[in-house]
Amino acid sequence: MIAVEQHLARILETVRPVRSFDLGVLDAQGCVLAADVQAKVQLPGFTNSAMDGYAVHAADVAGASEESPVVLPVVNDIAAGNTNALSLVMGQTMRIMTGAPMPRGADAVVPVEQTDGGVVHVSVHGSPEPGQHVRAAGEDVREGQTILRSGTLLGPGQIALLAAAGVARVRVVPRPRVVVLSTGDELVEPGREPGFGQIVDSNSVMLTAAVRSVGATPYRVGGVPDDARQLMETIESQLVRADVIITTGGVSMGAFDTVKQVLSRVGTMQFDKVAMRPGMPQGFGVLGEERVPVFTLPGNPVSALVSFHVFVAPALRAMAGRPENAWPPGYVPAVAAESWQSVPGKMEFTRVVFDGDRVRLAGGQGSHMLGALAAADALAVVPPEVTEVAEGDRVDCLPLLGAEAP
C-alpha cells in the first residue's frame, strides 16, 4: 500500500506539458503561453485625446476660469477614426472626441464640461496643464516590448492586449486531448435500457464532463467489453490522438479484471493499492512511442471521480502548463458542522455539502452511491492518521464543482 502523495508524485514526475503550437488569440483562451510575446505595435498607436472636449495649446488657456473664460475659434472637428494628420496653430482650437488623434502642436485637452460647448467659437473656463487629458503614443506599451511572458494564462484581458498590440497568433500549450473509456461486460450505452445484471455506462459520461471542467478536451470512446484483445486494440488505436488515456474498471482483485491483466505487461504501467477511500486500486504508466500517460481508475463511480480530482486533474493542469499553486488553489478550508468517523491508515474523501464555510455530510458514502455524490459540493479530505472528525474541526475540501473558466 502506498500513500496518496507517493502515487501523485510518481504521476507528476512523469507527465510533461503538451507540445506547444500556434493558435489564433481567441482560440487560445484558457491556454498558457509557451513563449514570451512582443508587441507588434505601440499602444496607444498615436497620441490621442482621453476626453471629449477641445484640443488646445495649454499656454492659450493658462489662467482661464469661470470668472475670466478664454474664447477661441473652433477651426475643426476631430472624431475618433479621423485619419488625417492635422495641425493646430496657437490661438485656435479643435473640437476633439475621446480616442481621436491629437492635432500636431496641441498639448492638452479641455473637457467639454469645462466649456460652453461652442462649435464656431468656444468659451473655455478650464486651464489644463500641458499633457493633461492626453494619452501619449506608446505610454502603455512600446513597440517590441515583451507584453506577456511564457507561462501566462490567457483570459479576456490578456487576449484584448494581444489583439490590440497587433498579435494575431500565439504559441501556447494546447488543451490536453483526453481519451475516456470505461470497461466491463455489464455496460450499456447511455440512452439504452439496462437489462438484469447490466448498468448504464455513466462513468465515461462523468469523466468526459470532468475532463472538460478542467479545460481539457475529452474524447469519449465509451464502454469496452472485458476482452483482452479488444481492450488492447482499442487503446492502441486511440494512442494516436491522445495526450492522456483514462480507463475505469477492471483494476481490482477480481478474476476478470481485464485492464489490470492486459496493461500489466506493457509500457511502464504499474498497479498499486493506494491508501485512500474510496479509490484504493490505481494504475498509472506511459504507453507507446509517444509515452502517453494512462490512468486506470477504479470502476465504482465515486471512486472514479475522487481519483480524477486527486490524480488526473493535477496531471492535466501540469500538462496544460498551468503553474503550480496557480489560481484556483486546490483546497478550500472549511469547518465541520457535524462529527464523523474516518477509516484509520487511509486518506478519506468524504462527500460533503457547504453551508457557508461549514460542511456537513452529503448522505450515503458508499463508493457506488451516485445519488449522494450528486448532492455533494466537495470532498472533505481526512488524513490517514485522523480517525474522527469532530464538530468544529477545520477540514480541507476539494470542490467538486468548479467556478468559471478563464
Added chain:
Amino acid sequence: MIAVEQHLARILETVRPVRSFDLGVLDAQGCVLAADVQAKVQLPGFTNSAMDGYAVHAADVAGASEESPVVLPVVNDIAAGNTNALSLVMGQTMRIMTGAPMPRGADAVVPVEQTDGGVVHVSVHGSPEPGQHVRAAGEDVREGQTILRSGTLLGPGQIALLAAAGVARVRVVPRPRVVVLSTGDELVEPGREPGFGQIVDSNSVMLTAAVRSVGATPYRVGGVPDDARQLMETIESQLVRADVIITTGGVSMGAFDTVKQVLSRVGTMQFDKVAMRPGMPQGFGVLGEERVPVFTLPGNPVSALVSFHVFVAPALRAMAGRPENAWPPGYVPAVAAESWQSVPGKMEFTRVVFDGDRVRLAGGQGSHMLGALAAADALAVVPPEVTEVAEGDRVDCLPLLGAEAP
C-alpha cells in the same frame, strides 16, 4: 449620477432566465435544471456484490475464522455483466465479482481476502453479517424518485447520476446567447494593421472571451462604424439570435456618440452616469418584441471589462438560472500590500495583483491601459466614501480570471 448598486438593481430587476429547453445530458454540462428530474430506473438496478469474493448464505459461514475455516463447494462464477438470474442453495457458494448480480438466496459476500481463493472448493475464514458487502437494489435511488431539483447546476457528478438513472435528456436553462459588437470609425478588424488614427478592435475580442468565461455563448459581430442607420440595422438584425446584446463605445459626451444618439429613442433604453471609475457612462434597457436586454458599455477597454464584471456577468448568471450567492462567491477578500488614493464619491475598481492573500497595484491605472489590465489578477473594489486605501486594509476583490468550469 446614480450609484453602482442602483444601476445593477435596475438590470437584475429586468433580466429573466432564458426560456428553458431540453438538452442531452452531456450537452447540459454547466447549465441549471429548469425542472425536477425523476429516476427512470432504480439504483443499483439489481442487488449486487460490493466486493470481489464469494456469495454465501451468511448462516453457512457464521463462526468461520482463521482457526476454524468453513469449506464450501464453488458451483459457479458470476462476473459483472452476467445477465442470468442464478440461485444459490444452502451449503454452496459462487465466486462473484464487484458489481455482479447476487444469486437468489445468497445474502452476503465473503471478500476474496478472507478466503484461500479456491475455484472448486473454497476455504472461508470470514463470517459476514447478512447483507454485508451487498448493495441492495434501489438503496441509492428508487425508481421515480426525484434525484435532482430544479435550479441544480449540472457538473460531472450530476451528469453521471442522470445517465445512470436512465435520463437521456433534461430540461435546462440554456446558456444565454450574447451578441458582442463594438462601435467606432476608428476600428480595424484584428489581424489588420491599424493606420494613423485607427486602432484594432480589441474590445469585441475581449468581451467575446469574457462572455465565454462566464459560461454564456458569444457571437462576435465585431466593429460597426459610427453611422446611425448602419448601427440600428445591425442591432435589429441581431435581435433574432440574441438573448443579450452588448455594445462598446459611443456612449460618452462626444458629438459623434452614435450608440447613445440612436438607442436613446428606442425600447426602454436609459443612459446614465454611474458613480464608478472607470466605467461612468452606462446604458441599459430592452429592445424589440422579445425585450432583449442591451448593455451599452463604454469604449475604453478597461472601462468595458470592469463594466462587464460589475453589470453584465451578474445579469448573465441570473439569465442562466444560477442561484444568487451561488458558487463562486462574487468577492474575494484580500489585504492591501501598499496604500493608494481613490477618487471620492465614486466606486473605484483598481487593477491589482495577488501575492498570496495580499494585493498590490498592477501598474498604470488609465482606463485605456491594456498592458496593466493584462497584468492584473483582480479588481480591488474601493467604495465611494473611501478616498485612501492604507497598507493592511481589507479590500474586496473581483477576480478577473475565473477558475474552472462546472
